[in-house]
Amino acid sequence: MLMFYLSLLDTPEEKDKFEHIYSNYRGLMLYTAYHKLGDYQLAEDVVHDVCLKLIDHIESVRMDSPQKLRAFLVRITTNQAVDYWRVTNKHEIPRAPEDISSPNNVSEMNPDDAVIEFSQASRMIQLIRNLDETYRAPLSLKIYGYSISEIASFLGISESNVKVRIHRGRQKILSLLSNEGSTHEHE
Amino acid sequence: MSMNKNKVSFNALLAFAVLEADFQDQQISPSLRKMAQIPVTDQFTAGINQLIKKHRRGEKLSIYRRRCRRTIICISLLLSLVTCVFAPVKAVQDAVVSTVIEWNEKFSSIVFLSNDLSFSFPDEIKINYIPDGFSLSQLIDSENQYSAVYQNGPDRYCTIEIVGIEGSEITSWDNEHSSYDRITFDGREALWLTHETGNGTILLWTESNCLFQIITTETLDEALKIARNISW
Numbered sequence: 001m002l003m004f005y006l007s008l009l010d011t012p013e014e015k016d017k018f019e020h021i022y023s024n025y026r027g028l029m030l031y032t033a034y035h036k037l038g039d040y041q042l043a044e045d046v047v048h049d050v051c052l053k054l055i056d057h058i059e060s061v062r063m064d065s066p067q068k069l070r071a072f073l074v075r076i077t078t079n080q081a082v083d084y085w086r087v088t089n090k091h092e093i094p095r096a097p098e099d100i101s102s103p104n105n106v107s108e109m110n111p112d113d114a115v116i117e118f119s120q121a122s123r124m125i126q127l128i129r130n131l132d133e134t135y136r137a138p139l140s141l142k143i144y145g146y147s148i149s150e151i152a153s154f155l156g157i158s159e160s161n162v163k164v165r166i167h168r169g170r171q172k173i174l175s176l177l178s179n180e181g182s183t184h185e186h187e
Numbered sequence: 188m189s190m191n192k193n194k195v196s197f198n199a200l201l202a203f204a205v206l207e208a209d210f211q212d213q214q215i216s217p218s219l220r221k222m223a224q225i226p227v228t229d230q231f232t233a234g235i236n237q238l239i240k241k242h243r244r245g246e247k248l249s250i251y252r253r254r255c256r257r258t259i260i261c262i263s264l265l266l267s268l269v270t271c272v273f274a275p276v277k278a279v280q281d282a283v284v285s286t287v288i289e290w291n292e293k294f295s296s297i298v299f300l301s302n303d304l305s306f307s308f309p310d311e312i313k314i315n316y317i318p319d320g321f322s323l324s325q326l327i328d329s330e331n332q333y334s335a336v337y338q339n340g341p342d343r344y345c346t347i348e349i350v351g352i353e354g355s356e357i358t359s360w361d362n363e364h365s366s367y368d369r370i371t372f373d374g375r376e377a378l379w380l381t382h383e384t385g386n387g388t389i390l391l392w393t394e395s396n397c398l399f400q401i402i403t404t405e406t407l408d409e410a411l412k413i414a415r416n417i418s419w
Contacts, residue, residue: 016243016246018239018242019239019242022235022239024219024223025219026223026227026235027219027221027222027223027224027225028216028219028222030222030225030227031216031217031222031225034225040228041228044227044228044230044231047231048231048234048235048238051235051238052238055238055241055242055245058242067209067210067213070213070219071206071209071210071212071213074209074212074213075209115194115195115196115197116194116195116196116197116200117193117194118193118194118195118200120200121200121203121204121207124200124201124204125204125207125208125211127204128204128205128208129208129211129212139201139205140205140209143201143202143205143206170197170198170201173201174197
């Protein structure tokens with residue numbers, strides 16, 4: 001019994017995840033922030049804030065796949081950069097011409113019931129790459145397996161806001177695809 | 188192409204597309220090695236070093252907390268092991284007697300429960316105090332029961348009953364005209380029953396796995412004095 005309790009307590013020490021992330025991905029985070037803001041000073045501020053968030057929630061960061069970790073860091077850095085931009089410029093970042101964040105583009109179909117032709121995959125990838133960061137970050141993190149509360153912590157928004165953004169992001173993608181006539185409700 | 192005609196759920200394709208979109212983004216961005224060469228200001232490096240130091244302090248603190256927790260659990264486990272296995276079990280068993288009062292329409296059943304089936308009833312019981320003027324009129328002293336009745340004239344009496352609790356012992360008393368109070372004397376928890384007329388006192392308590400009952404026409408003070416002077 002004693003050994004059982006000890007085995008529970010003797011979890012391996014947390015490897016220094018943060019230092020690993022910082023030394024390997026500092027450049028990526030700076031590049032991402034600079035790419036969005038076009039200002040080195042601001043980019044450094046963004047990365048500093050991202051590092052603070054990472055330290056606060058380091059136990060939630062998934063290290064299982066370098067590719068996913070890299071995508072995760074890009075998403076939270078971009079999200080932080082967008083927040084900086086909004087605070088400093090008091091307006092939205094200019095959107096891509098094919099921006100699907102317009103309130104008019106809301107599908108009445110339920111994404112859970114929808115089926116779609118596989119040939120639409122490349123179109124969907126393109127839509128996601130053009131998706132507003134407001135929706136793309138929570139959607140991506142959800143697909144990478146992060147829980148709603150973890151996403152809320154990393155993005156600095158409420159859990160209900162995370163749910164709303166994921167739902168709206170999915171509906172907007174579906175809406176645009178269904179307008180192109182390739183989507184159907186499940187029978 | 189037949190593949191293009193295949194239909195998949197929206198959610199499945201979305202998961203694939205999100206991963207693929209991120210992968211394509213990674214493909215067009217410079218390599219990690221190249222990005223690592225982006226120069227940073229001293230101020231930024233100092234800020235990050237500060238963060239790392241703070242983080243290391245936090246890590247050390249959490250390791251220290253983990254070690255403390257481990258030590259406390261080990262000590263608790265050892266203590267509970269000693270208490271349960273090596274300490275005399277009698278003290279534990281004494282505390283096992285529990286009392287349940289079942290309220291019925293006109294009477295209450297007081298149920299005394301004990302898990303200790305290995306106890307032995309006292310060989311010799313002595314009543315060292317009886318109020319003046321009372322004399323022994325009846326005595327039963329068997330293997331598991333002791334009952335002594337003292338009388339002072341036709342109306343005044345004092346009965347002392349001691350019964351070993353083997354599993355459970357039930358005693359029933361009127362609840363229509365009596366009141367029940369919990370009292371403590373000499374560290375013992377007892378039930379004190381009084382009749383609404385004020386005449387009559389019943390005192391019940393358990394000790395050493397035995398149920399003690401004093402039923403008397405005398406006051407509570409007298410009943411307590413008798414109780415304190417029972418020895419075995």
